[in-house]
Each structure stands twice: as structure tokens, then as C-alpha cells.
Amino acid sequence: MSLLNSLAPRRCPECDEPGVFVFEWTATTVPASYAAAPVNGRLTYNDVKCVFVLGCTSCSATVVVVDAETVARRLTEDGF
Numbered sequence: 517m518s519l520l521n522s523l524a525p526r527r528c529p530e531c532d533e534p535g536v537f538v539f540e541w542t543a544t545t546v547p548a549s550y551a552a553a554p555v556n557g558r559l560t561y562n563d564v565k566c567v568f569v570l571g572c573t574s575c576s577a578t579v580v581v582v583d584a585e586t587v588a589r590r591l592t593e594d595g596f
């Protein structure tokens with residue numbers, strides 16, 4: 517079992533059909549905090565963080581979002 521698969525559920529919560537496990541990982545950036553808005557209305561490097569997003573290719577639902585720090589820690593633990 518690969519690292520990212522170990523972080524993912526076994527089925528889509530939206531499709532909820534047995535045997536439908538067609539997911540796709542992508543990486544993107546999101547605001548690091550939704551609590552504090554940027555001062556001048558523009559995000560800077562320190563205002564965003566990297567996340568890995570697992571989406572269902574059947575219905576486009578977001579299945580899970582994993583912080584890149586979690587992925588990095590798991591890679592280190594697994595000896596990569």
C-alpha cells in the first residue's frame with residue numbers, strides 16, 4: 517500500500533457505490549489561515565500552504581485533504 521493510499525478512504529462518500537474507487541491526487545495551495553485576512557487584500561508566500569487533495573474522478577467530490585507537512589512526515593517515517 518502506498519503512502520498516499522494509506523491516507524485515503526476506501527470509497528467515495530458521494531458516490532457510495534461498492535467497487536467505485538477511482539480517485540486522483542493533486543497538489544495545490546490554500547490560505548494558511550482563514551482567521552486573518554491579508555492586510556492589503558493580497559496573499560503572500562507566508563499566507564498560503566501546500567495541501568494534497570484526493571478527488572473522485574466519477575463525481576468530482578473532494579474525498580480528503582492532507583496537509584503537505586503530514587505527507588512529508590509520513591515520507592520520512594517510511595524511509596523515503
Ligand SMILES: [Zn+2]
Pocket residue numbers: 528529530531532572573574575576577
Ligand atoms: Zn464520487
